[in-house]
Amino acid sequence: MANNFSHPKIFYDLLVIYKKYYSIHKNLPKIFRVTMGEYIMEELSKCMKIVVMANLKKSKDDYIKSAKLLKNLRVRIEILKSYFLIAWDMKFISHQFFADIDDRLEEISKEASSWHNWFEKVLLDPKGSNGQPKTV
Numbered sequence: 410m411a412n413n414f415s416h417p418k419i420f421y422d423l424l425v426i427y428k429k430y431y432s433i434h435k436n437l438p439k440i441f442r443v444t445m446g447e448y449i450m451e452e453l454s455k456c457m458k459i460v461v462m463a464n465l466k467k468s469k470d471d472y473i474k475s476a477k478l479l480k481n482l483r484v485r486i487e488i489l490k491s492y493f494l495i496a497w498d499m500k501f502i503s504h505q506f507f508a509d510i511d512d513r514l515e516e517i518s519k520e521a522s523s524w525h526n527w528f529e530k531v532l533l534d535p536k537g538s539n540g541q542p543k544t545v
Contacts, residue, residue: 420460479525
């Protein structure tokens with residue numbers, strides 16, 4: 410049985426951030442690592458989960474849920490940016506690492522916005538996008 414499911418680019422972009430952060434997570438001061446560091450890992454995991462859930466779309470209701478999930482994703486990206494800013498401000502991560510992660514998170518936020526706009530267009534267009542009908 411062939412599996413046609415594949416993750417979108419945004420998932421792999423989040424995975425890159427996760428791997429980059431994971432490599433420094435273990436070297437952070439313990440008090441930061443078990444508090445803010447764990448929040449960062451948790452938010453990254455939740456973001457990847459949201460992307461997978463948003464990508465599983467079959468019906469109009471799924472498209473509506475996906476659009477809402479992508480709004481939630483953008484909020485979580487902003488939360489992640491603030492957590493990384495705290496880590497940088499406390500000098501636990503380098504300026505270069507912070508700049509790289511911040512740029513990547515900004516790109517992911519833009520991707521999520523574009524994806525959200527696509528869902529909105531499909532929901533508003535009576536014929537749907539790519540010939541997909543709006544109805545169930």
